[in-house]
Amino acid sequence: xxxxxxxxxxxxxxxxxxxxxxxxxxxxxxxxxxxxxxxxxxxxxxxxxxxxxxxxxxxxxxxxxxxxxxxxxxxxxxxxxxxxxxxxxxxxxxxxxxxxxxxxxxxxxxxxxxxxxxxxxxxxxxxxxxxxxxxxxxxxxxxxxxxxxxxxxxxxxxxxxxxxxxxxxxxxxxxxxxxxxxxxxxxxx
Amino acid sequence: xxxxxxxxxxxxxxxxxxxxxxxxxxxxxxxxxxxxxxxxxxxxxxxxxxxxxxxxxxxxxxxxxxxxxxxxxxxxxxxxxxxxxxxxxxxxxxxxxxxx
Numbered sequence: 088x089x090x091x092x093x094x095x096x097x098x099x100x101x102x103x104x105x106x107x108x109x110x111x112x113x114x115x116x117x118x119x120x121x122x123x124x125x126x127x128x129x130x131x132x133x134x135x136x137x138x139x140x141x142x143x144x145x146x147x148x149x150x151x152x153x154x155x156x157x158x159x160x161x162x163x164x165x166x167x168x169x170x171x172x173x174x175x176x177x178x179x180x181x182x183x184x185x186x187x188x189x190x191x192x193x194x195x196x197x198x199x200x201x202x203x204x205x206x207x208x209x210x211x212x213x214x215x216x217x218x219x220x221x222x223x224x225x226x227x228x229x230x231x232x233x234x235x236x237x238x239x240x241x242x243x244x245x246x247x248x249x250x251x252x253x254x255x256x257x258x259x260x261x262x263x264x265x266x267x268x269x270x271x272x273x274x275x276x
Numbered sequence: 277x278x279x280x281x282x283x284x285x286x287x288x289x290x291x292x293x294x295x296x297x298x299x300x301x302x303x304x305x306x307x308x309x310x311x312x313x314x315x316x317x318x319x320x321x322x323x324x325x326x327x328x329x330x331x332x333x334x335x336x337x338x339x340x341x342x343x344x345x346x347x348x349x350x351x352x353x354x355x356x357x358x359x360x361x362x363x364x365x366x367x368x369x370x371x372x373x374x375x376x
Binding site: 133156226241 | 288293311318327
């Protein structure tokens with residue numbers, strides 16, 4: 088059984104890294120998005136091999152959705168059919184490659200050379216249930232911190248992406264009595 | 277499947293992400309590089325958790341990394357939208373100055 092698991096792990100490992108490399112090698116953004124989605128699915132499946140059912144499944148579901156949204160944004164910003172347009176938009180390719188290889192050597196060297204300690208403790212019988220209990224119990228502070236962070240992200244993203252805010256409508260010092268908006272059709276101010 | 281092999285694969289994913297984040301010019305492609313780096317972090321954290329200390333609450337760290345990914349995507353798209361609106365461009369090289 089462990090031989091089969093090892094085989095599946097190595098297959099997923101090769102798929103995840105190869106599709107990660109493909110993200111920056113393929114000649115269209117649509118293909119790059121699909122390649123990244125494949126990489127995420129492979130990592131999600133590796134999490135399943137580590138018995139992390141819940142985290143593995145949400146990684147797969149979230150990332151597939153995220154890549155779909157990414158595809159929409161690409162089409163929106165690039166103003167073309169991204170599946171048909173070859174592209175090579177890189178800068179400092181050699182420097183980046185050298186740094187990436189250096190990072191890999193340091194990280195992989197550390198992983199292989201460090202004398203890792205023995206396993207401490209045993210996993211809970213039902214890992215998903217134990218995660219839920221941790222979130223609602225001893226690690227509730229983490230979730231209480233993540234929640235306002237996500238809300239702040241929503242607000243910040245809206246403020247950044249909004250074409251005009253209160254200063255555009257009420258003047259730089261907010262002294263304009265009536266707003267110059269709301270935006271109407273054909274009004275591009 | 278051992279801790280070493282999981283960490284080496286995670287290091288590979290992280291390094292590919294580093295290359296992408298540093299070399300790509302399009303904002304969305306830079307974000308893809310960052311996502312790949314976080315992908316490696318998730319795998320490494322899962323491996324460390326499973327092989328060293330599989331306590332129940334260790335999984336919460338993975339949830340935090342996934343939340344960080346979500347925040348990165350949302351802010352990245354917002355910045356890409358802003359850049360597209362103000363410069364009619366989606367390239368990082370067009371946004372090298374801080375003046376509007």
